Amino acid sequence: MFSLRSASICVVALAVNAAARPTVFTQRSTLARSDGSPLSLTFSIANDSDASDAVPYYVPLDGISYSFSVSHSSLNDGDEFGLVTVIDPGNSASFSSIQSTVSAYSSEDDVFNEAFLSTVFLRSSSSSKLSSSLISSVASKFEVNNIFASSSVPSAKGVSSAVLSSQTTIPIGPYVYRIGGPSKSASFWPVYRLYPDPQEAFLYGVTAAADGGFVRSSGNVPSAGDYTTVPVPSRLYYKESSLPLAGLRVGVKDIYDIDGLKTGCGSRAHFALYPPRNATAPAVQRLIDQGAVIVGKTKTSQFANGETATADWVDQLCPFNPRGDGYQDPSSSSSGSGAAMGAYGWLDHAIGSDTGGSIRGPAGQQGLFGIRPSHGAITLEDVMPLSDVMDTGGYFARDASSFKTFGRSWYGSTFKSFPSFPKRLMVPNDTWPVSNAASEAIFSSFISKLQTFLGAESDATGISALWTATSGVNETVQVYMNQTYATLIGAYQYDNFGLPFITDYMAANGGRAPFIDPAPKARWAYATGRGEAAFEDEGNRRVVFQDWVAKEVFKASDASCSDGILVYPQSTGRTSYRNVYFSPPTAPLGFSYGRVGPFAGVPDLVVPLGQVAYNSTISGTTEYLPVTISMVARKGCDYMLLDLISELELHGIINSVGVGKTAFTI
Known part of the structure; x- marks a missing residue:
């Protein structure tokens, strides 16, 4: 996860940042609310350490969002933002199907980046069929730190987990998320790639x-x-x-x-x-x-x-x-x-x-x-x-x-x-x-x-x-x-x-x-x-x-x-x-x-x-x-x-x- 504690620009990195993993290179918040909470986020993801190929992203935190209740969490306490990818593993989740899904995401979408795989949300009732070996394989292959699911997640070494539940279905794809507050609720926001x-x-x-x-x-x-x-x-x-x-x-x-x-x-x-239109x-x-x-x-x-x-x-x-x-x-x-x-x-x-x-x-x-x-x-x-x-x-x-x-x-x-x-x-x-x-x-x-x-x-x-x-x-x-x-x-x-x-x-x-x-x-x-x-x-x-x-x-x-x-x-x-x-x-x-x-x-x-x-x-x-x-x-x-x-x-x-x-x- 990356820290958001002030309106200043800071250089940050994901919790797991191996050489193969793209880096969240810069991140900025725009403070606008009376309580000091951010109105939007802007960050870049780069494959090179000098950020020469950095791709900028924008997240309007007052826009569309998805809320979840959190249970059975092994996450560390915190109120920070993180990157997550929502995947539907289907009725018969397997490592090969998830690997194919991630490959398709990369080839079909100009917004998705492997950095969003630091956390994965397996959005499906079939998560009850997930095995510890599958979780371990996914975590190892994609350097995943956290795995969320719609029902219980088998434990796997080095992987934190949580169960997220909601009355609405979140679309597949990359998001920014935050889990925090007394109720341990989770919020997901769509991300936008910025093109000049x-x-x-x-x-x-x-x-x-x-x-x-x-x-x-x-x-x-x-x-x-x-x-x-x-x-x-x-x-x-x-x-x-x-x-x-x-x-x-x-x-x-x-x-x-x-x-x-x-x-x-x-x-x-x-x-x-004239003011903004109302229709x-x-x-x-x-x-x-x-x-x-x-x-x-x-x-x-x-x-x-x-x-x-x-x-x-x-x-x-x-x-x-x-x-x-x-x-x-x-x-x-x-x-x-x-x-x-x-x-x-x-x-x-x-x-x-x-x-x-x-x-x-x-x-x-x-x-x-x-x-x-x-x-x-x-x-x-x-x-x-x-x-x-x-x-x-x-x-x-x-x-x-x-x-x-x-x-x-x-x-x-x-x-x-x-x-x-x-x-x-x-x-x-x-x-x-x-x-x-x-x-x-x-x-x-x-x-x-x-x-x-x-x-x-x-x-x-x-x-x-x-x-x-x-x-x-x-x-x-x-x-x-x-x-x-x-x-x-x-x-x-x-x-x-x-x-x-x-x-x-x-x-x-x-x-x-x-x-x-x-x-x-x-x-x-x-x-x-x-x-x-x-x-x-x-x-x-x-x-x-x-x-x-x-x-x-x-x-x-x-x-x-x-x-x-x-x-x-x-x-x-x-x-x-x-x-x-x-x-x-x-x-x-x-x-x-x-x-x-x-x-x-x-x-x-x-x-x-x-x-x-x-x-x-x-x-x-x-x-x-x-x-x-x-x-x-x-x-x-x-x-x-x-x-x-x-x-x-x-x-x-x-x-x-x-x-x-x-x-x-x-």
């Missing part, structure tokens, strides 16, 4: 609170410098769960409310003004109910508006895109979620939102799977709004299988699968081919394989030509829809979010107005300047376009949901350096294939295909940037697209991506 965030993707890390809400993590790693650290729990805690997202670690864009946490929306003034957005709660683990809030551009990294991000530092030379723009809005997914293998998924490209842009820049779902896929109650008719909740993944599983779990019964895939592949001649020869070769190869896989006919008709021929509108789609997006998002967000926020802030700050970043300020001014009549007119235009798409672009199919799939380039490997200055932001006018999803409410899924080389002006060497494609179908056909993408991966037509400088192995 050098990409500046997270606003802060979080842990689950005892009351069902969340608290901001106070854990930090001195060796991580000034970087935020993100606490992640052991994957073993969820191994016995049957929930579809059990144990998956998820980052949440900081526009979703979470009980106990502040929602900043990329604004220092907004973060400071969790239903979209996030659904993930939690499906077994997902929320590990932190990820950064967003201010109020989820489009911003470039160099000058538009004023209130926060824009996250760093890990791809290439590390100084490419990560794209905007869901930037933190995208950068985190491109950088950190310990993060399984991250959610964001997409109104005009806030999932698709970061997915393209970081080379990830990303989805802007059909409008209405999931409720966005208690989520900061941009446009009620275009906002959607999306997410990122690094492989097609988990992309599909996460989507089906999150969106639930909103959509359904179909027996076949569309037989018409739309490859519009007004967007293909792309000018970059290297990326065009990647696109061309994929489109050819996709067409063969589908057994589909190719349709080269562009949206512009089809609109002119069939819409009945005497304007080109570029002219007709030119101001629609800018007007709808700017006016709606200002009226329903911006103005109430400004009013609240001024009332609380003696009439002083809050700072607003250049991008949302320009967008709000443009849209409100056009007036209510223009807002209504642009809303009608969006409906006209939506109805036209449902009638002429993607027709319904009983066999495949949508009769066709549209593909367009999402990212081509073009550089977008974050140290290049641009002109001041203006209203987001115009029409492009990226606007089809927002205007028509249809799903638009990003798929990473490959990467192309470029000569970096930052590193002075050859680097690589992702090439991604968007796949679009009829509204409500989201699962058809997820099923298709999963099948494409199974057939080797597309591949999963990795983390770090390159999405694919060079």
